[in-house]
Amino acid sequence: MKAFYAEEQKRHDPKAFLSSGAQKPNPEKPERVERLLAGAKAAGCTIERPRDHGLGPVAAVHTPEYLDFLEHIFARWQRIEGASAEVIPNIHPIARDGSYPASAVGQAGYHMADTACPISGETWHSALWSAWSAVEAAEAVMAGAPAAYALCRPPGHHAFADVAGGFCFINNSAIAAQALRKNAARVAILDVDLHHGNGTQGIFYARPDVLTVSLHADPVRFYPFFWGHADERGERPGLGYNLNLPLARKSGDAAFLEALDVAFQRIRAFAPEALVVALGLDAFEGDPFGGLSVTTPGFSRIGEAIAGLDLPMVIVQEGGYLCDELGDNLTAFLTGFGGKKR
Numbered sequence: 602m603k604a605f606y607a608e609e610q611k612r613h614d615p616k617a618f619l620s621s622g623a624q625k626p627n628p629e630k631p632e633r634v635e636r637l638l639a640g641a642k643a644a645g646c647t648i649e650r651p652r653d654h655g656l657g658p659v660a661a662v663h664t665p666e667y668l669d670f671l672e673h674i675f676a677r678w679q680r681i682e683g684a685s686a687e688v689i690p691n692i693h694p695i696a697r698d699g700s701y702p703a704s705a706v707g708q709a710g711y712h713m714a715d716t717a718c719p720i721s722g723e724t725w726h727s728a729l730w731s732a733w734s735a736v737e738a739a740e741a742v743m744a745g746a747p748a749a750y751a752l753c754r755p756p757g758h759h760a761f762a763d764v765a766g767g768f769c770f771i772n773n774s775a776i777a778a779q780a781l782r783k784n785a786a787r788v789a790i791l792d793v794d795l796h797h798g799n800g801t802q803g804i805f806y807a808r809p810d811v812l813t814v815s816l817h818a819d820p821v822r823f824y825p826f827f828w829g830h831a832d833e834r835g836e837r838p839g840l841g842y843n844l845n846l847p848l849a850r851k852s853g854d855a856a857f858l859e860a861l862d863v864a865f866q867r868i869r870a871f872a873p874e875a876l877v878v879a880l881g882l883d884a885f886e887g888d889p890f891g892g893l894s895v896t897t898p899g900f901s902r903i904g905e906a907i908a909g910l911d912l913p914m915v916i917v918q919e920g921g922y923l924c925d926e927l928g929d930n931l932t933a934f935l936t937g938f939g940g941k942k943r
């Protein structure tokens with residue numbers, strides 16, 4: 602399988618985030634790339650550099666107002682006397698349907714959902730190359746490859762059309778799905794990350810051409826808290842085109858695979874012509890976030906099960922944080938996936 606990644610993706614290096622009110626080291630480290638690259642190579646992937654695809658594919662799912670913010674906010678922030686070294690919001694609107702603030706501080710609060718997505722001088726370009734990796738993988742699949750893997754870092758599934766959050770700035774899975782729509786009348790996104798893909802859901806929530814399905818730890822007491830509940834089904838033309846399958850904390854392989862069967866039933870009923878897999882590896886039992894208890898062999902079974910859908914697939918990397926088994930978990934997924942595809 603071809604895998605796509607650009608070295609520029611490592612330059613984004615966030616230092617901290619707030620968790621339960623306490624400042625902690627940011628777990629979305631550049632070192633994740635080395636672990637994931639090793640895992641992809643161990644699964645037999647060939648690593649290729651994506652091309653610069655410009656803003657077109659990104660602007661297809663994100664607002665111009667938001668992209669302008671991402672590109673220029675760091676330079677503007679540095680002109681504020683006493684500002685932090687990274688852009689971190691300290692105020693948020695209680696509603697976003699009113700006026701748009703002119704100040705950098707106000708816009709940071711408007712466009713950043715939480716403190717887990719600090720913006721540095723390298724963030725914009727790293728996020729672009731991450732998105733272009735997803736675009737390149739989608740183009741490989743449209744050219745005839747049965748599947749392709751995009752090593753996207755920073756990740757993307759918590760990014761809405763005009764809001765960053767949860768370590769995410771540009772929604773790579775949504776961009777891949779939109780790119781696939783050039784050739785496919787219907788595209789499904791299957792998100793298997795520990796956390797609900799709230800940004801992806803939000804982007805497609807009113808659309809009937811992209812089905813969004815997410816398996817994740819129950820958000821009633823877990824990030825992202827406000828999204829990911831089973832009663833969220835879509836709206837207007839998209840009503841019935843969103844499925845959330847929240848799992849009890851510490852659910853392991855059996856529960857995850859059982860939920861996958863439910864996801865597959867909905868995906869088959871949608872009859873998509875292509876699939877995006879938003880691959881989180883943070884459902885692992887040893888991941889620092891500790892929400893679910895999937896094992897390394899479990900990831901192999903998950904990969905094999907997803908491959909059984911027998912659809913052209915773009916696999917987009919989402920979460921999965923630093924632990925000794927991170928690369929092994931990717932190898933297990935891709936090996937299980939490849940074994941079934943053969």
